[in-house]
Amino acid sequence: MRVSELSHTSGVPIATVKYYLREGLLPRGETTSPNQARYDGSHLQRLRLIRSLVEVGGLPIATVREVLAAVDDSDTSVHDMLGKAVYAITPDADDEQDAHHDRAVAEIEAMLTRNGWHVGDDAPARRTAAAVLARMHRLGQDRFTANLDAYARAAEQIAETDLAPIAALTDRDDRAEAALVGTVLGDALIAALRRMAQESFSAKHFPPTTHREHR
């Protein structure tokens, strides 16, 4: 198909498609004349992946390029590719340097040790988790520390669900793409499920005053 059809089928504007081609996110099509190239299903698939990473994951274009380069590089192990993707999509958190910060860092550290998780010292998620926990403490919400292990068990269950079926895939490229989609889109899916579960549990724990559905 031509670039116009690629744009039409994917719903991505032509100018955006051309931008991705220029930036190297989308591989060039097969040149059929000096001004034309032909694209196929693999381009459509890649375009959908880019849009998902941008629209659902909120990744900047430079990060998408870096992550896709790791997906495409068969010398990069799936663990390293996944690490690159996970590190890239985790917002790095600056935190105030106070007693709440120190306490939260120690609590996350203790949780990791208690649960036997192997997490790099420079993992942004380590700092993000500590920064969020410190904010909770500053807001006087200390109950979250007591809940940390319960949340960790849920996170373990999710990670196991995410990754176990991918480990069964034999092709490295299939694995890499599935792991990427599961990581980035999986976050959004789980956040949405959690919100529905909360709504359902909230109706149980905090009975609404009227019988109408709240809105």
Next chain:
Amino acid sequence: MRVSELSHTSGVPIATVKYYLREGLLPRGETTSPNQARYDGSHLQRLRLIRSLVEVGGLPIATVREVLAAVDDSDTSVHDMLGKAVYAITPDADDEQDAHHDRAVAEIEAMLTRNGWHVGDDAPARRTAAAVLARMHRLGQDRFTANLDAYARAAEQIAETDLAPIAALTDRDDRAEAALVGTVLGDALIAALRRMAQESFSAKHFPPTTHREHR
């Protein structure tokens, strides 16, 4: 304390504090002279809550104002306040109207029925979950449908952990603020825990090629 001290203690620039006062997010202090007002610990706490909703939850100022008005209105039940907050922080998803969309909507619907969740027909999380699932299908990642119940169980566990301790609080305002913090900051905390769990499981399922920590 004066506005300058409020700014200094919270680390929020004076101009931003004044903006929140003008916009009605932060209640006015007690007027001590025509040009001065006095602020106390409750203002500091409210300022920290606003910054958390903006910086961690990514909420627009108009949404923060709306959610805080519901927190402050003792006639609003905790269920309704929480509903308002959860609905406000859930990005509303536009989806292509295709067979993948219809399939995903039906799958989410079936999951809710199967698990006995009570979720409003107009809940944005319903559409978000379906839109993410539809994207996964378009990307050829069908394994997520099979995982939906496993994710739902993890989401239930998280919601139960979130809300059960809050239900034990007796004061309506304490409940409202704890529920809000748990919902907005809890999302970020769980996302970070999930990423650490993935890193740890990834090392197990996809052994790295070298013995060094990946980065």
